[in-house]
Amino acid sequence: MAFHQDYLGVRQPAIGQLIRELRQTLQLTQEKFATQLGVTFPTINRWENGHATPSPLALRQIDTLLNQLSESSDATLRKRSQAMREKYFPVRELNA
Numbered sequence: 644m645a646f647h648q649d650y651l652g653v654r655q656p657a658i659g660q661l662i663r664e665l666r667q668t669l670q671l672t673q674e675k676f677a678t679q680l681g682v683t684f685p686t687i688n689r690w691e692n693g694h695a696t697p698s699p700l701a702l703r704q705i706d707t708l709l710n711q712l713s714e715s716s717d718a719t720l721r722k723r724s725q726a727m728r729e730k731y732f733p734v735r736e737l738n739a
Contacts, residue, residue: 661731663691665708668723680704 666676666687673687680687680701689695697705712724 657731658696659691659693661727662687662697662705664727665705665712666691668712668720668727669708 662676666673669676671679673691674684677684677687681704682701686695690697709724709727712720713728715721715724
């Protein structure tokens with residue numbers, strides 16, 4: 644099932660890929676990531692597999708996690724955060 648809406652500026656199913664990559668960067672299982680976001684394991688699983696999309700609140704939490712990574716004292720985490728932002732939030736050129 645393809646989604647055509649934008650979420651955080653990311654198209655579905657890319658949001659599922661972003662969630663998986665973020666979770667793996669944080670070295671969390673789906674269960675632990677779910678606990679951190681206040682959702683259930685099946686919810687994370689559905690998001691990652693493109694069967695559901697995160698709520699606006701969950702999207703804000705995911706964005707907050709990305710921001711925290713970008714401010715990390717760990718250079719590797721900062722680089723991974725930057726790479727995720729570039730991959731999932733490409734800069735769109737504006738026509739003047």
